[in-house]
Amino acid sequence: MAIGSFAIGTGEFAIMGLLPNLAGDLQITEPEAGHVISAYALGVVVGAPVIAVLFARFARKPMVISLMALFALGNFGSAMAPDYWSLMALRFVSGLPHGAYFGIAALIAASMVDHGYRARAVGRVMLGLTLATLIGMPVATWMGQGVGWRPTFAVVGGIATVAAVMVLRFVPLIAVSEGASPLRELGALKRPQVWLTLGICAIGCGGMFSVFTYVVPMLTEVTGIATGWVPAVLALFGVGMTLGNVIGARMADRALMPTIGGMLVFNIVSLGAVPFLALYWPTAALSVLMVGFTVAIGTALQTRLMDVAADGQTLAASLNHAAFNIANALGALLGGAAIAAGYGWTSTGPVGALMAVGGVVLFAWSVWLERRDRDAPNDGVPMAA
Structure with a gap:
């Protein structure tokens, strides 16, 4: 597959x-x-x-x-x-x-x-x-x-x-x-944790797209990398994504929620550092690798949806990729708005970091809600995930 x-x-x-x-x-x-x-x-x-x-x-x-x-x-x-x-x-x-x-x-x-x-x-x-x-x-x-x-x-x-x-x-x-049945799948949409997980994806993951959409002009005009070397640097983005996918999956199997929270913090740090790392080509290359690595959260979020969707797993799992496309659109839109406002090509990094902060807020809400439901008295009625 x-x-x-x-x-x-x-x-x-x-x-x-x-x-x-x-x-x-x-x-x-x-x-x-x-x-x-x-x-x-x-x-x-x-x-x-x-x-x-x-x-x-x-x-x-x-x-x-x-x-x-x-x-x-x-x-x-x-x-x-x-x-x-x-x-x-x-x-x-x-x-x-x-x-x-x-x-x-x-x-x-x-x-x-x-x-x-x-x-x-x-x-x-x-x-x-x-x-x-x-x-x-x-x-x-x-x-x-x-x-x-x-x-x-x-x-x-x-x-x-x-x-x-x-x-x-x-x-x-x-x-x-x-x-x-269709109705059972739609039942996933009644679960707050499903919406929170999708929200973490749509907002918290948008930073990667904010930076990558405009990474070529940033590398050529800010870092000063020759056009001929840009594909080689961009390949590091793919390397980072591949490493993030492999390592992130192993981390998620060991500790799912800490992986999601930890990756959101990593996103804030790596995206917030873009304006500083983009000034010199060795650190710019490192920055591209780190931004690619932020995709590590994707597998963890997909697995989280399996845990919280109950009988509506097909719908919830499919919506995860719709959420990633929303993240793509939001990241590109907000990053472009910052550039158009005159903040420069590297402003896409802080924009992405702010989006990751939004993801942290939703993650904290999810953790609080889960603990509240777990600790609440249960009179024989199952709590909504």
């Missing part, structure tokens, strides 16, 4: 490096081409809850295969899109299975291991996404610049097809849980 997440990650991130080629081919402006990214993100936000609820009674293995097939078709269609508006529609379709795939794949992976290894199993699924930033995105960008953006989407569709076949071949069939 990690191959599927690699395909999705490559398809999601590669377009960022292909905007000039796409704009020139379709005879549109680059800001208009950027709307293609927004269309995909909208598909993620819409598709995650809708698919999780409507297909609650479907077995998870066939669902994962179907979602990957839909993603493949969306990318094959994108490669053949005749104009701008058809491409917008096809990118929206490509984004629909994104959140549901990651949520359901994470649940399958966790069900295949002992309880103490759940986060590591989820981390292996997410590993494909982090490797996409390290390998898939640069290769896709290089390929797109050489042969065009259309073949790049076709290759992503091909990888997705291979992923669907491998799931069919190697993933066991897991029976649908008794009583599964």
Whole structure:
């Protein structure tokens, strides 16, 4: 299933490096081409809850295969899109299975291991996404610049097809849980801890996107790194994400809530240090690595949702990736606003640190609520998670 997440990650991130080629081919402006990214993100936000609820009674293995097939078709269609508006529609379709795939794949992976290894199993699924930033995105960008953006989407569709076949071949069939239904999935939304965990993700994780969205001009104009060296420094972001995924998963298996809280504090420190570290290239490279490492909180949050969603795990797990896309949008928006206000390229770091502080507030609220419910007298009525 990690191959599927690699395909999705490559398809999601590669377009960022292909905007000039796409704009020139379709005879549109680059800001208009950027709307293609927004269309995909909208598909993620819409598709995650809708698919999780409507297909609650479907077995998870066939669902994962179907979602990957839909993603493949969306990318094959994108490669053949005749104009701008058809491409917008096809990118929206490509984004629909994104959140549901990651949520359901994470649940399958966790069900295949002992309880103490759940986060590591989820981390292996997410590993494909982090490797996409390290390998898939640069290769896709290089390929797109050489042969065009259309073949790049076709290759992503091909990888997705291979992923669907491998799931069919190697993933066991897991029976649908008794009583599964759309209403039961929607029951997760009645649980405050589900909303708090999603809020931690949407707000507390936005700092990474705030910095990374504008990292290239920061490196060239503040740090003074030559343009030719920028890809090498950006590769460190992928290295940081990969390390964060692996190490963060192990930490989460040992101590889930301390990992979430500790990573939020790490986010505050690493993002707040960006204006100082960006002044010199060795420390700027370290900063990019550290910002990439903040993704370590992702696996912990996904695992936390499994604990608090009760019978609505599919919906909650899928919504985690919708929350990450909200974090992406918020981080880029607030970081851009700080730059536009004249605070400079490095202001995205403190903006991200403030977002992480917001995540800490929600985390503290979650811990307080959990302790209150645990310590409250229970008259035989189960407390809401």
